[in-house]
Amino acid sequence: MDIMAIVTAILILGGLGLGFGLVLAAASKVFYVETDSRLDQLNECLPGANCGGCGYAGCGAYAEAVLNGEAPIGACASGGNEAAAKMSEIMGVKAEVVARKVALVKCSGQKTYNEVGEQIGGAKVKGIYEGFKECRAASKVGGSGPLACKYGCLGYGTCTKVCKYDAIHVVDGVAKVDVDKCVGCGMCMIVCPRKVIGMVEYGTDVIIACNSNAKGAVTARSCTAGCIGCGLCKKICPNDAITIEKNLAVIDYSKCVSCGLCATVCPKHLIADAKIRNDSDPIPAPNKV
Amino acid sequence: MEAILGILIAALLSQNFILVKFYGICPFMGVSKKIDTALGMGVAVTFVMALASAACWAVDVFMLQPLNLGYMQTVSFILVIASLVQVVEMFLKKFVPALYKALGVFLPLITTNCAVLGVVLVNAQNGYHVADAWQFLLSVVNGAAGGLGFTLAIVLFASVRERVDKAEPPECFKGFPIALITAGLLALAFMGFSGLKIF
The missing domain is CATH 3.30.70.20 (Alpha-Beta Plaits)
Structure with missing residues (x-):
């Protein structure tokens, strides 16, 4: 086996990898989806335990519902008033104080x-x-x-x-x-x-x-x-x-x-x-x- | 046409990727607790298998074979599948958000699913990787049929598991062990199809 075979293999594989990498990079730009930056911030306020106490599938689903205005801010019993205060700050509305x-x-x-x-x-x-x-x-x-x-x-x-x-x-x-x-x-x-x-x-x-x-x-x-x-x-x-x-x-x-x-x-x-x-x-x- | 029907029967029953060839056991065990999620996974795998068959056919026929790099098939196929799944995920997120949500976590899981790699390697083994439109069609059909076979197996298994979960097996069999035994029995049942040939 001559050395060229090895070199071609390396080049082709490397080239393929590079090519796919470029395609992926281009795709991530082309298919970029604008997500509301507030969603991440809301997620950070929530405890992340996914207890389901708010009635949504998990903390992520609840944050999304809050962002869409479908859910009230104080529904997270686990995060309590602290989370509610932070979330209302992000959403720009007044927090309702909920008794623990x-x-x-x-x-x-x-x-x-x-x-x-x-x-x-x-x-x-x-x-x-x-x-x-x-x-x-x-x-x-x-x-x-x-x-x-x-x-x-x-x-x-x-x-x-x-x-x-x-x-x-x-x-x-x-x-x-x-x-x-x-x-x-x-x-x-x-x-x-x-x-x-x-x-x-x-x-x-x-x-x-x-x-x-x-x-x-x-x-x-x-x-x-x-x-x-x-x-x-x-x-x-x-x-x-x-x-x-x-x-x-x-x-x-x-x-x-x-x-x-x-x-x-x-x-x-x-x-x-x-x-x-x-x-x-x-x-x-x-x-x- | 007969060839296509033959491929369908083989991939669905007699050469089922999961229950006869034992590829892709990890999603088979992992995402089979509920029929809904199992179905979602099955659809996602079918979609990716068909696409991967097409992409790997192109890579093999137009790049690897002319350069005598057939021995690099496995590595390059892994590369192709991983990138393909990523692109598909981004594409769906942008243009078909509903489907993206439905498939959800299953798409990234498929990146490392050996059933997908298995189906393209089987394509190569069966000699579909020849520069010819008919052979290209055959490999795509084999990919899609393999995915359907996966769907059939995982949905059957999930249905059984949903029932077994409600029963009360002996303490030492609870949870995963009984699931493995169930899978074994299902595989045994599918062994009955071996040798099934219509044409």
């Missing part, structure tokens, strides 16, 4: 056991569920799942699986939200088959951690910490912020002043004072009358 929301598990049925392993507290179990660990499956078994309560948290952690922020975990059979990590994207709320997860404003002091709409006697039989709709909290509330709807106490947060009186009278101890705050935050002392 966090997920709240409306169930107090944490199971407690005595030293010989008998259940003494929490949501009663009506049967042993041996299927795979998935609330959506478990909730279909035996009519309403393995718990005697039709409304409470099943505790198989479907919410834990969908949470992209590692902010919700099952503790003693009931999901618990880590409010520091929760960004309020609402994925757990959507996926929960029991609809036991709701959203509250971050820093809310008084919450009713029960979801049971069953009649008081039924709730009392199925859980040691279920709202029986007795109405003591309603009576003691100085601002009429509590109503009993479908055997369940509900707080109207526009009236609630976080005095904490309701928590002191609840016979089931399920009205929690400052359950969703950080431990570091000061807890307002209830005014004992």
Whole structure:
């Protein structure tokens, strides 16, 4: 084999590569598509977790929708007000201040056991569920799942699986939200088959951690910490912020002043004072009358 | 015409690129979780295979063969395919944004898809790389048919996978292992077509 063959091969291949390179360079100029520079800037403001809490396929899709004026600026729960402020600066509109929301598990049925392993507290179990660990499956078994309560948290952690922020975990059979990590994207709320997860404003002091709409006697039989709709909290509330709807106490947060009186009278101890705050935050002392 | 029909049958069934020749297994496993995306990938691959067949035919016939550089086929074909996919991507982005969006991430993935390289090498092996319009047509048809075979295989596989995902296999088979076994069974089924000849 003579040396020329090698040289031709190198030249031809090099030439081909160069040729294609030039074609590509020319094509990138010819086929250049004007993209709005604001799109990249918007993308930078967003957390990039693609949690889907805004209702779009991901952060990129949301940024595009904002650019096209199809989506409101404050829809990113994860980025919060910081992202909203930056984005409104880019888009040249005024930011709306959105209160930070966090997920709240409306169930107090944490199971407690005595030293010989008998259940003494929490949501009663009506049967042993041996299927795979998935609330959506478990909730279909035996009519309403393995718990005697039709409304409470099943505790198989479907919410834990969908949470992209590692902010919700099952503790003693009931999901618990880590409010520091929760960004309020609402994925757990959507996926929960029991609809036991709701959203509250971050820093809310008084919450009713029960979801049971069953009649008081039924709730009392199925859980040691279920709202029986007795109405003591309603009576003691100085601002009429509590109503009993479908055997369940509900707080109207526009009236609630976080005095904490309701928590002191609840016979089931399920009205929690400052359950969703950080431990570091000061807890307002209830005014004992 | 008979030759074209023969090529179609071979590429779709008896010599299916994925399930018989085992080319392009990585997109086959990677983008087959949903039927929609599998179909998108299939269309993209079909498109690129047909174009690549045409481009590589030209490069081979007009550049490599006159200079006795047949042994450089593989390298130059890779070059051709990679640049081609890039140009196609830019072209679509500019003129057919809807299709660009639909194909999305699949186009760049095809750049390194060995099924595309495989189809042009098979073209060369089958002797289509001759300066003759009919042979050119045959290589393009083989490329397009290869892509259709890919589409058939990946859509079939995705349909099976969608169902298997809902079932509950033993713990050790969950996820990828059961997908590999499914692929193996599909390949076994396609082995049944081997030797199928109409003409």
